[in-house]
Amino acid sequence: MTDLLARAEQDPASLTRTDLVRLLSVAxxxxxxxxxxxxxxxxxxxxxxxxxxxxxxxxxxxxxxxCRYCGLRRSNRALHRYTIPEADCLRMARWAxxxxxxxxxxxxxELESEENTARIERILRALRAEDGEQLGITLSLGxxxxxxxxxxxxxxxxxxxxxIETSDPRLYAALHPADHSFTRRLDCLRALRTxxxxxxxxxxxxxxxxxxxxxxxxxxxxxxxEIDMIGMGPWLxxxxxxxxxxxxxxxxxxxxxxxxxxxMIAAARLLLPTCNIAAAxxxxxxxxxxxxxxxxxxxxxxxPNITDRLYRADYQLYENKPCIGEDPLKxxxxxxxxxxxxxxxxxxxxxxxxxxxxxAQ
Ligand code: SAH
Ligand code: SF4
Numbered sequence: 001m002t003d004l005l006a007r008a009e010q011d012p013a014s015l016t017r018t019d020l021v022r023l024l025s026v027a028x029x030x031x032x033x034x035x036x037x038x039x040x041x042x043x044x045x046x047x048x049x050x051x052x053x054x055x056x057x058x059x060x061x062x063x064x065x066x067c068r069y070c071g072l073r074r075s076n077r078a079l080h081r082y083t084i085p086e087a088d089c090l091r092m093a094r095w096a097x098x099x100x101x102x103x104x105x106x107x108x109x110e111l112e113s114e115e116n117t118a119r120i121e122r123i124l125r126a127l128r129a130e131d132g133e134q135l136g137i138t139l140s141l142g143x144x145x146x147x148x149x150x151x152x153x154x155x156x157x158x159x160x161x162x163x164i165e166t167s168d169p170r171l172y173a174a175l176h177p178a179d180h181s182f183t184r185r186l187d188c189l190r191a192l193r194t195x196x197x198x199x200x201x202x203x204x205x206x207x208x209x210x211x212x213x214x215x216x217x218x219x220x221x222x223x224x225x226e227i228d229m230i231g232m233g234p235w236l237x238x239x240x241x242x243x244x245x246x247x248x249x250x251x252x253x254x255x256x257x258x259x260x261x262x263x264m265i266a267a268a269r270l271l272l273p274t275c276n277i278a279a280a281x282x283x284x285x286x287x288x289x290x291x292x293x294x295x296x297x298x299x300x301x302x303x304p305n306i307t308d309r310l311y312r313a314d315y316q317l318y319e320n321k322p323c324i325g326e327d328p329l330k331x332x333x334x335x336x337x338x339x340x341x342x343x344x345x346x347x348x349x350x351x352x353x354x355x356x357x358x359x360a361q
Contacts, residue, residue: 012271039267052102052347055095059080068177070317090126093123093135096135100302100348103307106238107140109142119143149188149195163202164189166214171207201229204259230277231303259288269298285318
């Protein structure tokens, strides 16, 4: 393991699928600590100790899709559906900007309609009219046509997050109903890159039946597709979603999901030193300090939820979602302290463009 880590630090391009599987299966204790330490050294060499903040606005939970793992799926008829009015989205985005967040993420269920496209366009134009391109604006609004992505890019969005969920088309098919398409999702990622977005993707980790080989392939997929930002997190069950029905958040389950999530972050950092890697909120659902653990494993981005509290209970992709009752101001204070405890500093007022993207320009 010592040899493998030394090689990974010196020559990440040499890492093979077998090497990655070895990294993902390191034992707890000293071997895991050595993996994390190597990932931290690589992060510090390439992106420093700074952690970038993305203020997450959960704009709406209406969704036309029926992903088998997600609490927002259209079949979940018990869910109260909401769309945050434009003026309130703008207010939350301004709040983020005025409180030193260098970027925001606008996320919602997937809706393909002219009404939705035009609404997002108006929000983007209003924000850009005020901020002179200072704020990083990321969209996470699912699959759309290249034309819609183009319109949003022209209106001012500069980043897009679209998780591939798994790079294995067979596993993808098992996670989604037949009218969802792996090929379309991949085509969307490629269209986003062509349009000049900073492109983010990711996967769910620890899915029922998922192997370490599949996870290693996910990491190699990020490299092959020249991804700039990685946002991946442990899979968590949801009672209104069919996948993994009956799975309980037992201490054993949580420890396994967290351990695997952290190993994926560390391995991703070693393989892709210049990418931005997020410490996903799902880590915090497994353990109170899960996000800080993600930073210790090599992540350099956190996405605090800045959505008005009123809406949060209705945006549960998975259960046990943290901070549902927290208000953004309180989140901000506790966040800075938590990030410092993880040995990092907060990069306030910085969009935090990934080095991977800058180098490709
Ligand atoms: N509708 C958009 C954005 C919102 S969903 C989209 O699908 O791209 C954002 C992410 O939440 C998804 O990509 C998925 O990876 C994650 N997610 C959904 N259900 C989850 C679950 N049960 N456990 C962990 N992550 C989940
Ligand atoms: Fe909709 Fe995204 Fe959930 Fe799929 S993962 S059901 S697209 S919100």
